[in-house]
Amino acid sequence: MLHYPETQDKLREEIMKVLGCSARPSMSQKVDMPYTCAFIQEVYRFRTLVPLNVPHKTNKSFDINGYTIPKGTTISTNIWAVHNNPDVWDEPNKFKPERHLDDKGNFVQSKHVIPFSVGPRHCLGEQVARMEVFIFLVSLVQKFEFLPDPDATDLPDIDNGANGTAFVPFPYQLVAKEI
């Protein structure tokens, strides 16, 4: 939001239109908030939280795309590559929530945004995480404007971070100005 302040303004505009400044958000309002849904889907795509997924081990040998993967091989699937595939995404290195809206401004759920992975072992907490992200984001943007730290020379680094299983930003300061 600090790097793309115009998206923060659009987000707040929609939140204020649907909720005003005091109503509590609930999941049922998602249908009336396409820009918010697009913003969240773009966050999931733009900064993949678990870039190389959780490693899995093959329990039998199998063939894929001309390669034989032996039994017992540790596999890391590259979710980051799916989210940054230039054949699918125009300018993948730019944060553009609008890419998830159709001509009429409706939100378009993408099968190419898979932050929780796919298949039988996909994230068990997906539904609770999606609820938390929606409710927390809407509540925070409804109550605060997020601004850069006036004492910092640069904006927080969004290209680099601590990269373990999860990719998380380095610590940074910002101003949360009450609305």
Ligand code: HEM
């Ligand atoms: C935005 C937040 C989250 C993201 C992006 C995320 C992503 C992931 C990913 C990529 C995996 C690996 C799936 C695989 O092995 O294919 C995973 C596994 C898992 N996640 Fe999450 N997760 C999130 C939040 C949560 C929360 C809030 C919970 C618990 C309430 C949770 C519980 C789990 C569990 C239990 C597994 C292991 C599932 C299994 O191995 O069968 N996650 N998550």
